[in-house]
Amino acid sequence: MAFTDASLTALRVFREVAGRGTLTAAATALGYTQSAVSRQIAALERAAGAELLERRHDGVRLTPAGRIVLRHAAVVVDQVDAGARELAGLPDEPSTVRLGFFASAGAVLVPRALAALRAGHPAITVHTREGSTPSLVRALRAGAIDLALLGSAPPFRPPDAESPALEVSVLYERSLRVAVPAAHPLARGDYIDVADLHGQRWIAGPGSAAAGGAGDSTGMGAWPGLDERPEIVHSARDWLAKLSLVAAGAGLTTVPAMLAEAVPDGVRVLPVRGGPQEQRRCLLARLPGPLPEPAAHLAGALRDAAPTP
Known part of the structure; x- marks a missing residue:
């Protein structure tokens, strides 16, 4: 089988897998079963005569051949979609x-x-x-x-x-800050000394290193660099959930400085003094x-x- 025999469906599926990072996420986005996605990827790999994805425990990664196929798949899919809109008498989507x-x-x-x-x-x-x-x-x-x-x-x-x-x-580029309940003793000043963060209870995202995750930037929680294992009492992915827990007095959490404009009532967002500057x-x-x-x-x-x- 030659690569020119690759189906448009297989190219769409491959593009979605590459963009989502896992077969499961691509299947959900496309409304397919995971086995259907796997079959399309297998068919595309047969047509290409090469392995296109490296299967890993945390998802998939493109091989060198996969990066080549992705570059061309994106062009083909976009051109076919543009042609379909033109045939249907629909306007293009330049805006x-x-x-x-x-x-x-x-x-x-x-x-x-x-x-x-x-x-x-x-x-x-x-x-x-x-x-x-x-x-x-x-x-x-x-x-x-x-x-x-x-x-x-x-x-x-x-x-x-x-x-x-x-x-x-x-x-x-802004400094990382800490959100504290308005009634918390640390909320009385205009900043928090890093030494006063020891022994605090923290609310962290599931992706944060402190919560046992991979340390992704969306999963912040405990102040970085504390010379102790932080006590994570709540894990929440959603920012509103984390800040609402802070407002309820359930713990502290780290926040980007810009988020200070969107915190709910009952929360103070304060800079931290002492120790290395935590910039984001x-x-x-x-x-x-x-x-x-x-x-x-x-x-x-x-x-x-x-x-x-």
Whole structure:
């Protein structure tokens, strides 16, 4: 079987798997069973004459052959979809932009930028999806999104080691802070001394290293670098759930400085003094190459909405 015999369905499935990172997530997004997704991938690998995915315990990773197939699959699928719209007499979608963002960026930065974009360019439609930084990088590589807001922590390495390198710019860099109940003794001052964080009870995201996860930027919780094993009393993925638990006096949690604008009543967000500075960056990333005008307008709105130093 030659690669030219690959079906359009198989290419769509492969693109979704590459963007989602797991067969299960791709099956859910497509409305397929996992076995159906596996069959499509197997058929595509037979047509390509090479293994396209490396199966790992935490999902899949593209092989060198898989990266080549993905690059061409994205072009083929987009061109076929454009042809189908034209045949159906539907307008093209030049004013649609797909944006991915990490959770805390969706609380303040994204709504602010979208409001400004609607005011200045009402014809542009933006579709968004929330995800972890690794999943958003995969979605960019797969052509499933056009722009991505990524979280980055020291030592601020590139988002991935794939080639070509993503085009990345820093929208802002701010210090990490701690959210405390308004009635907590630590809430009485204008800052918290790092020594006073010892022995505290923490609310962490399931992806945080302190909660036994992989340490993803969306799973923050305990203050980094404490010379003790933090006591995690609650684990929650959703920012509103974590901050509501803080408001209820259930514990403390770390938050990006920008999220201070969106905390519920009963919560104070304070800087931490002493110890190394814990900085976090918000990055705007995209694939290299010319940026279509609608995506450029959205990128400009995101830069304008970012906080100044």
